[in-house]
Amino acid sequence: MASRRITQETFDSVVRENMIEFEMEPEEALKEAIQQFESQGVDLVNVVKTVQNFSSDDSNQKHHVLQVLDALQKALDMLALDEMEEHLTHFTEQCSLNFAHRHLAAEKSAYSTVLSSCRTMMSDGQRLLKGVQGLAALLDGQPDLLDLEGQHLLLDILKQHQELAALNAATFRAIHHSCLKHEQNRQDLVQRGVLPLLTGAIVRHGTSADVVREAAGVLRVMTYDDDIRVPFGHAHDHAKMIVMENNGLRVIIEAAKAFTENPTVLSELCCTLSRLAVRNEFCQDIVDLGGLNFMVALLADCIEHRELVRQVLGAFRAIAGNDEVKDAIVNAGGTDLIMLAMNRHMGSPQVCEQGCAALSMLALRKPENCRVIMEAGGAFLTLQAMKSHPAEVNVQKQACMLLRNLVARKPDFSQLILELGAEVLIRQAKATHQDCEDLAKAALRDLGCNLELRELWTGQKGDISR
Structure with a gap:
C-alpha cells in the first residue's frame, strides 16, 4: 500500500499547535510532530522538518526557502540584477539541502520564477550561471517541472x-x-x-x-x-x-x-x-579507437581507486559482448588485471559483481579463455567473492554464471571447481536468494551435481504442480 502524504501546511500547523497549545519547546514540538505522523504511516520525505519562529499572533511565518523565493520574485519584478544574483545563490543553497526544500519551493511556483530570472539574465553569462545553478538544484528529483x-x-x-x-x-x-x-x-x-x-x-x-x-x-x-x-x-x-x-x-x-x-x-x-556498447560493431570500434588499451593501462595504474576499477570492469563486461573483443581483452592481459582488482577490493560487493560478470563474459563460448581464467585462479577467486558477500544477490548471481560458463564447454574443470567447495556455496546462494535460483541450478547441473528438477506440468489434464 502506498504511503500517505501530507502538505507542508498540515505539518507546520501541528508543530505550531504543539508549541502554543501544549507549551512545548521548539525542538520537542518538532520531534513530537514527526513521531506522530510517522506512527500513522505518513511519508514525510516531501516535508521540510525545521522549526519556524511561530508566535500566537504570527500564523504566516514562512520557511527560509520561501522567504528567499519571495525576495527573488521582488527583485525580478524590479529587474534588480545584482539582488537577483544574490537571491539565486541563496535559493540554490536552500534547494541543495534536501528534496523537501525543493518540493516546497516547486509548490510555490519556484520553477516559473527561476526560469524568468534566467531569461532576464540571458545576455550576461556570469549572472546567468547563478540562475542555471538554481534551476538545476530545483530540478533534482523533480524532472516533471x-x-x-x-x-x-x-x-x-x-x-x-x-x-x-x-x-x-x-x-x-x-x-x-x-x-x-x-x-x-x-x-x-x-x-x-x-x-x-x-x-x-x-x-x-x-x-x-x-x-x-x-x-x-x-x-x-x-x-x-x-x-x-x-x-x-x-x-x-x-x-x-x-x-x-x-x-x-x-x-x-x-x-x-x-x-x-x-x-x-x-x-x-x-x-x-x-x-x-550496445552493438557488436560498437564494441569493436572501442578497441579499434584505442579504448581497450587505454582502459587496460588505466586499470593497472589506478588499481587502488575502487570506483574507477568498478567502472573499468563494467566497461570490459560491456564490450566483451563481442566474441573477438573477448580475445582482445585476454590477449591484452585483461584477465589477470580483473582478478588482481577483485583480490585488491574483495571487500567491495560492487567490484566483485563486476569482476565476476566481466570474467563470465570472457568465458562465454570461449573454451581457451576458460583455461586462461582457471590457470590464473579465477575459480578460487570467484568462490572467495561468494564467501565474502553471501547476502549480496548480484554477486551470487554473477558468480554462479561464471562458474557455469567455465565448465559449459570445458567439463574437465568441474572436478577442480567442486574440490574448491563450489557446490556448498552455490546451494547456499540458491536457498538464500530466489532471484539466484535459476542460475544456481544451471551451475549445479553443468558441474554434474545431483539436482532435483520438478516437472511442473506433464501435459496431462489436472492442476499445475506448485
Missing part, C-alpha cells in the same frame, strides 16, 4: 554561450536532472538537438573536468530506460545516435586522455562507454 519553455531555454544557453565552461557544466547538470526517470524529456531534448551540443562541448572544453564529467553524464542518461510510466523508451536509438551521428566513442576516448590523473572524470567516461 521542465516544460517546453524550459527545454528551449537550456538549449539556447548552450548555443549562445558555448565559450563559458562553467555555464555549460551547470546547464548539463540541469539537463541531467530533468532527464533522469523522464523518457519524454529525453526524447524531446534529443529531437531538438542536444546530442551534438554535448559532444561538441566535450571537444571544445576538453580540459575542463566539470564540463567533460557533466556532459558524459548527460550522454549516459540519454541511454537509460528508467521511466516506469512508459511501456518502452528510445534508449537503444539514442545510443546509436550518439555513436553513429555524433562520433561519441571517439570523443569520449580522446577526452579521457586528458584526465589520467582524475579518477572521478575517468569513472564517468568509462561508465558512459559501457552504456554505448
Whole structure:
C-alpha cells in the first residue's frame, strides 16, 4: 500500500499547535510532530522538518526557502540584477539541502520564477550561471517541472554561450536532472538537438573536468530506460545516435586522455562507454579507437581507486559482448588485471559483481579463455567473492554464471571447481536468494551435481504442480 502524504501546511500547523497549545519547546514540538505522523504511516520525505519562529499572533511565518523565493520574485519584478544574483545563490543553497526544500519551493511556483530570472539574465553569462545553478538544484528529483519553455531555454544557453565552461557544466547538470526517470524529456531534448551540443562541448572544453564529467553524464542518461510510466523508451536509438551521428566513442576516448590523473572524470567516461556498447560493431570500434588499451593501462595504474576499477570492469563486461573483443581483452592481459582488482577490493560487493560478470563474459563460448581464467585462479577467486558477500544477490548471481560458463564447454574443470567447495556455496546462494535460483541450478547441473528438477506440468489434464 502506498504511503500517505501530507502538505507542508498540515505539518507546520501541528508543530505550531504543539508549541502554543501544549507549551512545548521548539525542538520537542518538532520531534513530537514527526513521531506522530510517522506512527500513522505518513511519508514525510516531501516535508521540510525545521522549526519556524511561530508566535500566537504570527500564523504566516514562512520557511527560509520561501522567504528567499519571495525576495527573488521582488527583485525580478524590479529587474534588480545584482539582488537577483544574490537571491539565486541563496535559493540554490536552500534547494541543495534536501528534496523537501525543493518540493516546497516547486509548490510555490519556484520553477516559473527561476526560469524568468534566467531569461532576464540571458545576455550576461556570469549572472546567468547563478540562475542555471538554481534551476538545476530545483530540478533534482523533480524532472516533471521542465516544460517546453524550459527545454528551449537550456538549449539556447548552450548555443549562445558555448565559450563559458562553467555555464555549460551547470546547464548539463540541469539537463541531467530533468532527464533522469523522464523518457519524454529525453526524447524531446534529443529531437531538438542536444546530442551534438554535448559532444561538441566535450571537444571544445576538453580540459575542463566539470564540463567533460557533466556532459558524459548527460550522454549516459540519454541511454537509460528508467521511466516506469512508459511501456518502452528510445534508449537503444539514442545510443546509436550518439555513436553513429555524433562520433561519441571517439570523443569520449580522446577526452579521457586528458584526465589520467582524475579518477572521478575517468569513472564517468568509462561508465558512459559501457552504456554505448550496445552493438557488436560498437564494441569493436572501442578497441579499434584505442579504448581497450587505454582502459587496460588505466586499470593497472589506478588499481587502488575502487570506483574507477568498478567502472573499468563494467566497461570490459560491456564490450566483451563481442566474441573477438573477448580475445582482445585476454590477449591484452585483461584477465589477470580483473582478478588482481577483485583480490585488491574483495571487500567491495560492487567490484566483485563486476569482476565476476566481466570474467563470465570472457568465458562465454570461449573454451581457451576458460583455461586462461582457471590457470590464473579465477575459480578460487570467484568462490572467495561468494564467501565474502553471501547476502549480496548480484554477486551470487554473477558468480554462479561464471562458474557455469567455465565448465559449459570445458567439463574437465568441474572436478577442480567442486574440490574448491563450489557446490556448498552455490546451494547456499540458491536457498538464500530466489532471484539466484535459476542460475544456481544451471551451475549445479553443468558441474554434474545431483539436482532435483520438478516437472511442473506433464501435459496431462489436472492442476499445475506448485
